[in-house]
Amino acid sequence: MVFRRGDEVEVSSKEDGFVGSYFPAKIISELMKKEYIVQYKTLLREDMSGPLREIVAADEVRPVPPEFPANGFSLCDEVDVYANDGWWAGKVTGKVGGKYFVYFETTGDEIAYPLSNLRVHQEYVNSKWVSSSFKNRALR
Structure with missing residues (x-):
């Protein structure tokens, strides 16, 4: 592109x-x-x-990836987290209250974030956006 x-x-x-x-x-x-x-x-x-x-x-x-509305995430959903001035790819590992725990494979860290800091993870492949295996159902 x-x-x-x-x-x-x-x-x-x-x-x-x-x-x-x-x-x-x-x-x-x-x-x-x-x-x-x-x-x-x-x-x-x-x-x-x-x-x-x-x-x-x-x-x-x-x-910039298209917005993909999400009202919650499930265990193992791939997400991007806005932190430290950028977007970081990780996987949801749990939820406590209004915060989602996200595991980052590249660092081995697991950190809690509010939903407002998360977006559905998408990959840009062959000039097209492909969303992760987002299930659009919230953790309870």
Whole structure:
């Protein structure tokens, strides 16, 4: 997929500790080597003077996934959690009160989050969004 200046996207990270995460950004320009200059919406420069801009490979950029309304999740549902300025993939392992426990395979952590921080996990495959095995039934 080719992105144009101003397109809203998500950028994956291949750095240790960040694998499996996506950060909201906007395309600033397209470079000739299948790369883009992006400006992150939530990440700042080291000196905190403004939004971080960087050059990223085209295979690290995807469109923003479509919204998939969810009023709850079930055990083992794949979700994305908004935390630490980006979206992180995990699996629901339980629910206590209004919080869902999510396990992150890449870190081995299990952390509780409110429903407002969760979205249905989707993969961008062959220029199409494919939702996870979301069952659309809430834990009780």
